[in-house]
Amino acid sequence: MIVRSLRWRLVIATAAIIAAVVLTSGLFSTVTIKRQFDQFLLEEQRVEMREAHRIVQRAPDVDAALRLVHGRYGSRALVLDAQGNVVAAYPAEVRDYQVRVLPRGLELTRLREGRIEKLMLMAQPVRVIGDRRVYLLPPREDAPGAPRRFRIRSTTWLAGLAAATLLAVGVTVMFFRRVFRPVDALTTASRALASGRLDTRVPVRGDDEVAELGRAFNSMAEALERNERARRNMVSDVAHELRTPLTSIRVQVEAAQDGVVEADAQFLASIAEDAAALSRLVDDLQQLSLADAGQLRLELAESDVAEILDRALSGLSRADITITREVATGLVVRADARRIVQVVRNLLVNALAYANGAIRVSASRVHDRVEIRVADDGPGVADEHAERIFDRFYRADASRSRATGGAGLGLAIAKQLVELHGGTIRYERPAFIVSLPS
Numbered sequence: 001m002i003v004r005s006l007r008w009r010l011v012i013a014t015a016a017i018i019a020a021v022v023l024t025s026g027l028f029s030t031v032t033i034k035r036q037f038d039q040f041l042l043e044e045q046r047v048e049m050r051e052a053h054r055i056v057q058r059a060p061d062v063d064a065a066l067r068l069v070h071g072r073y074g075s076r077a078l079v080l081d082a083q084g085n086v087v088a089a090y091p092a093e094v095r096d097y098q099v100r101v102l103p104r105g106l107e108l109t110r111l112r113e114g115r116i117e118k119l120m121l122m123a124q125p126v127r128v129i130g131d132r133r134v135y136l137l138p139p140r141e142d143a144p145g146a147p148r149r150f151r152i153r154s155t156t157w158l159a160g161l162a163a164a165t166l167l168a169v170g171v172t173v174m175f176f177r178r179v180f181r182p183v184d185a186l187t188t189a190s191r192a193l194a195s196g197r198l199d200t201r202v203p204v205r206g207d208d209e210v211a212e213l214g215r216a217f218n219s220m221a222e223a224l225e226r227n228e229r230a231r232r233n234m235v236s237d238v239a240h241e242l243r244t245p246l247t248s249i250r251v252q253v254e255a256a257q258d259g260v261v262e263a264d265a266q267f268l269a270s271i272a273e274d275a276a277a278l279s280r281l282v283d284d285l286q287q288l289s290l291a292d293a294g295q296l297r298l299e300l301a302e303s304d305v306a307e308i309l310d311r312a313l314s315g316l317s318r319a320d321i322t323i324t325r326e327v328a329t330g331l332v333v334r335a336d337a338r339r340i341v342q343v344v345r346n347l348l349v350n351a352l353a354y355a356n357g358a359i360r361v362s363a364s365r366v367h368d369r370v371e372i373r374v375a376d377d378g379p380g381v382a383d384e385h386a387e388r389i390f391d392r393f394y395r396a397d398a399s400r401s402r403a404t405g406g407a408g409l410g411l412a413i414a415k416q417l418v419e420l421h422g423g424t425i426r427y428e429r430p431a432f433i434v435s436l437p438s
Helices: 006-058 062-073 092-096 154-194 209-257 265-292 305-313 337-354 410-420
Strands: 076-080 086-090 098-102 105-112 115-121 127-129 132-137 301-304 322-327 332-335 358-366 369-376 424-428 431-437
Touching: 006 062, 006 132, 006 154, 062 076, 062 086, 062 132, 076 092, 076 098, 086 092, 154 209, 209 265, 265 410, 301 305, 301 337, 305 322, 305 337, 305 358, 305 369, 332 337, 332 431, 337 358, 337 369, 337 410, 337 431, 410 424, 410 431
Parallel strands: 322 358
Antiparallel strands: 076 086, 076 132, 098 105, 105 115, 127 132, 301 332, 358 369, 369 431, 424 431
16 A cells, blocks of 8 residues: 555655645735735825825816816715715716715715615715815725725635645655665665575665665675675585595495405504594584684683793694794783684694794784784795685695695684684784784
8 A cells, every 4th residue: 555655655744744834834925915915005095095185175176176086096976965965976876875974974875786785984075165065985996997905816825735735746756766766676685685696786876875775785795695605615615624534434444344454553543533633623613613603602811921822832843843932021911821822823733834944933012912923934825815814614725635734724713713802813924913902
C-alpha cells in the first residue's frame, strides 16, 4: 500500500503542511487586504463626496451641478420642500423612495422585488435655496462609475491553495525520487548481497549523506567479498597442509602393510614426525580460532622484557649462526609473558631458517612503548611479499617446502597475539619489530 511507503508518507505530510500554511496565510492575507482596501475605497468616497458637496454649494445652477456630480461621482441627490416632499431627484429612480426627514438625517424606504428596502442616512442638507433643501446621497455600489467595495472571491484563494499544493507535491515527489533512488539501489544491492552475489556494488554520486551510505555499503561489500575469498583460500590451504602429512602417513602405513618397508625405529620416527606436524597445525588453527572469537585468555602481569627474550632464545641455536642479544635495563611490559615468548620465538625460528650467519635480538624504549626487534643478515622479505607475510597460510616460498618453514601460520598467530596486547607488529627490512605498550 502507498501509505506504508516512507516516501509517500513524507510526500503527504509535506503537502499537508504546505496546504495548511498556504490556507492560513491566504485567509489572513485575504482579510487584511480586503480590510485595508475597503478603508482606502471609503476614504476615496469621502473625498469624492466632499468634492461633490463643494461643487453643489458653489454652483449657480443647482440642477446642472447635481447632474454633474451624479455623472462624475455617481452621487445621488434629493431636493425636498419644507414639508419633506420630493421636488427633484437625481437619478429619477430615487423618487421610488418614501422619504422621512429625521432630526439628524433621512430615512428612505421603498418596495423592491417584493422586499422592503430601508436606508438610514446621517445626512444634512448640502444647500438650502428658499424653502428647498438639497441632500446628497452616497452612490449605489452597482452604479456605473461608483467606487465598489473590494472583494476577493473564495475561488481565487482556493485556486491559489490548489496550485500551491500541486506545486508542493510535484517538487516534493521529484526531490524524494532523487533522494530515494539511491536508497532503492541500496535495497536491491542488499538483497543481491544477501543472496550471495558478493560482487554487487551501488553507483555513488555526490558527497551527501546518501552518497556516504553508498560508499559505506560498497566498502562493506568489498570486505565481505575479501573475507569470503580469504575463507575459501584458508579452507584450500588447510586441506593442502593436512593432506601432505596425512598422505605421507598413509603411504608409509600401506608400504609397511605390503611388506615393502620394515616397521623399524626409523619408520616409526618418520610417522611421529608427520603426526607432530599435524598436531602443530591443529594447535595453530585452534589459537587463531580462539583469537578471532575473542576467547583467547591472556594472563596479564608486569613482565621483564629481558627475561622474555631469554625464554624465547632458550634451546634455539645453529652452529653456523651467531645470535646477539641487546636489552636496555629496566624494561617492563604488562603482558602475558608466555604469549609474548611465543611471538618472539616464532620470529627467531623464521630468522634461523633464512639467516646467513648472524641474528640480532634487541629491545629498547621508544617514547611510551617498548620495541622488540629481531633482525637477521639473510636475504629478507621481497617488497612484493612484505605486505602479505602476516596473512594466514601466506608464504613467500610458493613451494611450501618444510625445509624453509611450516604452514604459514606463525606470523599470523604472532600478529593476533600482539594485537590482543594492544601492540603492533611490522616488518622493516631487515627486522621484524614488535611494539608493546609499557
